[in-house]
Amino acid sequence: MAEGALQFLPEHFARSDGAADTEFYASERMVHHLDEPARSALTAFYRRTVPEDARVLDLMSSWVSHLPEDHGCQDVTGLGMNAxxxxxxxxxxxxxxxxxxxKPVLPFDDQSFDACLIALSVQYLTRPLDVFGDISRVLRPEGVCIxxxxxxxxxxxxxxxxxxxxxxxHIGLVATYFRQTNGFDEPFYEDLSPGERSDPIFVVWAKAL
Ligand SMILES: C[S@@+](CC[C@H](N)C(=O)[O-])C[C@H]1O[C@@H](n2cnc3c(N)ncnc32)[C@H](O)[C@@H]1O
Structure with a gap:
């Protein structure tokens, strides 16, 4: 992956709807944001990268987490906007x-998770470097953020x-979030897209230092 040289400015994180997120996410949306083949590809990726006994944090979570149904993780804590x-x-x-x-500070103790997932949501973060920095705090060393x-x-x-x-x-941008945070090892990426007839799906992941 090319080294990201982006210098972020406040306008990079402006949004056309500048109202509080509590308004937008007040009503529940029990819908899928990805078609079935792409969701299955993500689940298969989690099967090979999330350790079986992991304590998992699903950040920006909703009614689905995409983990394999038979995954043996210890627990899965979700953080999101809609109860x-x-x-x-x-x-x-x-x-x-x-x-x-x-409040880009995670309400969790240091090193309390082995894996952190952010699915289909990173584009909504207005303070991504703060959030990624705090993810590296709540992950144990070598814990993975996907x-x-x-x-x-x-x-x-x-x-x-x-x-x-x-x-x-987008791949380069997320890699830049990891790199500028300084709490992660060099990121990797993979194109998991199942094919032209399906939604594309990409992953960028890195291990906490
Ligand atoms: C497109 S949905 C994706 C949900 C889920 N991760 C999935 O894969 O289906 C975007 C999610 O981002 C969460 N989200 C958006 N803005 C947020 C914020 N400011 N703080 C925390 N979560 C947020 C919402 O609660 C919502 O569940």
Whole structure:
């Protein structure tokens, strides 16, 4: 992956809907944001990268976490914006409603997770470097953070820098978040897209130092 030389400015994280996220996410959305083949590809990726006995943090979670149904992880804590969506998620063992754009500090102890997942949501973070920095705090050393995304989003809530980039640009942007945080080893990426007839799906992941 090319070294990202982006110098972030406040306007990179502007959004056309600047209202508080609590308004946008007040009503529940029990919908899939990705088609079935792409969801299966993400689940298969989790099967090979999330350790069997992991304590998992599903950040920006909703009613689905995409983990394999038979995954042996110890527990899965969800953090998101809508209590009804989180309560409906059968893979979560605990959850918390928390606005990361209002408060980019995770309400968890240091080194309390082995894996952190951010699925289809990183484009909504207005303070990604703060959030990624705090993810490295709550992960144990060598714990993995896996960020997945497609080419779909709520455009009014996605940050300007995301909307200005294409798929390769998004891969580079997420890699830059990891690199500028300084709490992670060099990131990797993979294109998991099942084919032309399906939604694309990409992952960028890195291990905490
Ligand atoms: C497109 S959905 C993806 C949900 C889920 N991760 C999935 O894979 O289906 C975006 C998610 O980001 C979460 N989210 C958006 N803004 C947030 C914020 N400011 N703080 C925390 N979570 C947020 C919402 O709660 C919502 O569940």
């Amino acid at each position: 009804a969506e989180l309560s409906a998620n059968s893979q979560l063992t605990a959850h918390v409603v928390h606005d990361l754009n209002a 960020v997945s995304f497609s080419n779909r989003c709520f455009p009014t809530k996605a940050v300007a820098v995301w909307r200005a980039l294409d798929d390769p640009g």
